[in-house]
Amino acid sequence: MLFVLIGLWTIGLLLLLTDPRRLSTRWISSIAFTGGSGGLSAVIADDVLPYVRERGSLTEELHTTLLAAELVSSYVCYYGLPYTFLMFAIVYSPSYTHWRRGWLPWVLLTPPLASLLLVPKPGDPIPYLYVCAWVTPYIVIGIVLLIAAVLQERNSFLRRSRILVATAAAPTLLFTLFTSYLIPAFFGIYELWRYNAVLIAFTIAVILISSFRYSFMGLQISIQNQRxxxxxxxxxxxxxxxxxxxxxxxxxxxxxxxxxxxxxxxxxxxxxxxxxxxxxxxxxxxxxxxxxxxxxxxxxxxxxxxxxxxxxxxxxxxxxxxxxxxxxxxxxxxxxxxxxxxxxxxxxxxxxxxxxxxxxxxxxxxxxxxxxxxxxxxxxxxxxxxxxxxxxxxxxxxxxxxxxxxxxxxxxxxxxxxxxxxxxxxxxxxxxxxxxxxxxxxxxxxxxxxxxxxxxxxxx
Structure with missing residues (x-):
């Protein structure tokens, strides 16, 4: 999971530095940061805590701090990833200017915030049934908007850019919907989220390859500018x-x-x-x-x-x-x-x-x-x-x-x-x-x- 953490946060930072004023760039960077937070949570649980414990340096105060950091990182990923993905898909849509509303991000943020107020069942990291009720439409609608953006684009160069974005984001988020939310909620299988790393590696590969050969959300332009x-x-x-x-x-x-x-x-x-x-x-x-x-x-x-x-x-x-x-x-x-x-x-x-x-x-x-x-x-x-x-x-x-x-x-x-x-x-x-x-x-x-x-x- 260290690869997920470093890879996603690096991509998020590069995209943000490319064009920080662009709204869609800020939201797609947020996807990378919230997704990378899941990797941080896993690194703390799987690597940091065992390492500190083996060295005999795990004090009660440090243990409490690490557990709190793991919990916060986990919540940022579970609740932040679907929200930032939907917001990105909305602002990236060609129709966004026609139905842009200043209150929309706050309304869509209400279900994730409400999730923090609910107590999960014993053994569950989050209240799955409630979370699935809003995460599922968030991710599905986001994927539909990305596909619609490709179909609506008439400019051949911009269409290729939208295809690359949809290819990088849609399969990974769809896979995550099942492994991190639906399957744990209805089948009680909790460890499938570890396989998300395979799709995340695919996403990072698409971004890097397209950035050098074409352009991904302006990333290639930034590299060319410096040279x-x-x-x-x-x-x-x-x-x-x-x-x-x-x-x-x-x-x-x-x-x-x-x-x-x-x-x-x-x-x-x-x-x-x-x-x-x-x-x-x-x-x-x-x-x-x-x-x-x-x-x-x-x-x-x-x-x-x-x-x-x-x-x-x-x-x-x-x-x-x-x-x-x-x-x-x-x-x-x-x-x-x-x-x-x-x-x-x-x-x-x-x-x-x-x-x-x-x-x-x-x-x-x-x-x-x-x-x-x-x-x-x-x-x-x-x-x-x-x-x-x-x-x-x-x-x-x-x-x-x-x-x-x-x-x-x-x-x-x-x-x-x-x-x-x-x-x-x-x-x-x-x-x-x-x-x-x-x-x-x-x-x-x-x-x-x-x-x-x-x-x-x-x-x-």
């Missing part, structure tokens, strides 16, 4: 990033200049097309000007100037600016979020054009580029997806590292694009994740916090 912060600070000047930004815009100016020249020579240049092409060139040159003043030349820090922007309008501008690079590529857009976004316009244009440039370069023979802007209850989700070459897992692990590139054969490529994008999204208090498989294309997911209600008014 990225360290490596980005090795870049003693913003000059290289600025060069990368200028390179992209100079390329756009050149493409549209060549297009205007070719259309003029062929007699195809109409005043309307000329106006559109000139506008793109002017926007690209303005973007270069803005980027020069956004990046402080003598440090690695990037300055953000937040303003209220329309993400759909901004995305459309990016798509139009990249029109000459889209030969053979069909662009599909899916926009379901109609609100605003607090962002730095210049940096966000740079991020989105970088991501789309990578997508287009992954489809040299043409393909499908899908751009989507959607929302969850707290986030604005931007997805850029291509059906190009895709990446191997080893490449995927390093795509955010500064100076790492898969395009070493191309001139003017510094390997700074995605590390810059990652840093900018993080400075917007957002997250950036990439899912890719060789031969199946690549999806880039960027999540940004929704602005306050007074700023989030509809723009169209």
């Amino acid at each position: 990225l912060d360290y490596t980005l600070r090795a870049i003693t000047s913003g000059t290289s990033i600025l060069n990368h930004a200028i390179k992209n815009d100079v390329g756009k100016i050149r493409l549209f200049g060549e297009k205007m020249k070719a259309d003029a020579e062929d007699g195809l240049l109409t005043p309307e097309e000329l106006t559109r092409d000139v506008e793109v060139i002017l926007k690209a040159s303005q973007h270069i000007y803005d980027m020069i003043y956004r990046i402080q030349g003598q440090t690695q820090e990037v300055e953000l100037r937040l303003e209220k922007v329309d993400p759909i309008q901004l995305m459309q501008e990016c798509i139009e600016m990249m029109a000459p690079e889209q030969q053979g590529v069909t662009v599909q857009t899916h926009y379901t979020y109609n609100g605003s976004l607090l962002a730095d316009r210049a940096h966000l244009i740079e991020v989105w054009t970088n991501v789309m440039t990578n997508a287009l370069e992954a489809m040299p023979s043409g393909g499908m580029l899908t751009v989507a802007i959607s929302e969850t209850k707290r986030k604005i989700v931007v997805e850029v997806k291509d059906n190009g070459e895709g990446m191997e897992q080893q490449q995927l692990k390093r795509v955010f590292d500064p100076f790492y590139t898969t395009k070493s054969g191309r001139r003017m490529n510094f390997g700074l694009g995605l590390s810059y994008c990652y840093a900018i999204v993080q400075k917007h208090k957002g997250t950036m994740n990439i899912h890719s498989k060789r031969g199946e294309g690549t999806s880039v997911f960027m999540q940004f916090p929704k602005p306050p209600r007074d700023v989030q008014s509809t723009l169209r």
Whole structure:
């Protein structure tokens, strides 16, 4: 049981440190802490007390203290685990904002507190029949809510995250319901709870594996942040990033200049097309000007100037600016979020054009580029997806590292694009994740916090 104690409390602490302000993170950490309390109770009874007794150090006062600690830890697990699990499932549900009530946690806490007032039958650690009456619906409803959250999620990246959470929590809690509550209550078999360690090991394995390969409640993002912060600070000047930004815009100016020249020579240049092409060139040159003043030349820090922007309008501008690079590529857009976004316009244009440039370069023979802007209850989700070459897992692990590139054969490529994008999204208090498989294309997911209600008014 020492493994259960250390494993669950370590996971709980890591999750809590990842995002302490997030309500669902606090509740899932509480599940780990209350579950680990059961391990603490077992360690005191099975290891600490016998060890102290064998050494002849067990005084009456110490014995009373250890028994009290064992009892409190046991109650925290028995009564706290179902409660924290249900509360997590509630706040993690996509429908939580529609029926959120401040009094709900206190109402749901009433049955666990009432359990402390009841005296268990002789030989029983808790009043099983009463406890089963509220624990059973708490755990069953929690599992149903987690499964419903998976089924309701339409965003593919967020659905995978919800599947991982449900896989880690639901089987273990269902098994615990039988071994720790129902079977002792109705069959008088009390020691089956020791087998919970097997399912807890499974839960910890799911969390650790998913944290390194994907993300579990933001845990991977925290690890990447530390590594990225360290490596980005090795870049003693913003000059290289600025060069990368200028390179992209100079390329756009050149493409549209060549297009205007070719259309003029062929007699195809109409005043309307000329106006559109000139506008793109002017926007690209303005973007270069803005980027020069956004990046402080003598440090690695990037300055953000937040303003209220329309993400759909901004995305459309990016798509139009990249029109000459889209030969053979069909662009599909899916926009379901109609609100605003607090962002730095210049940096966000740079991020989105970088991501789309990578997508287009992954489809040299043409393909499908899908751009989507959607929302969850707290986030604005931007997805850029291509059906190009895709990446191997080893490449995927390093795509955010500064100076790492898969395009070493191309001139003017510094390997700074995605590390810059990652840093900018993080400075917007957002997250950036990439899912890719060789031969199946690549999806880039960027999540940004929704602005306050007074700023989030509809723009169209």
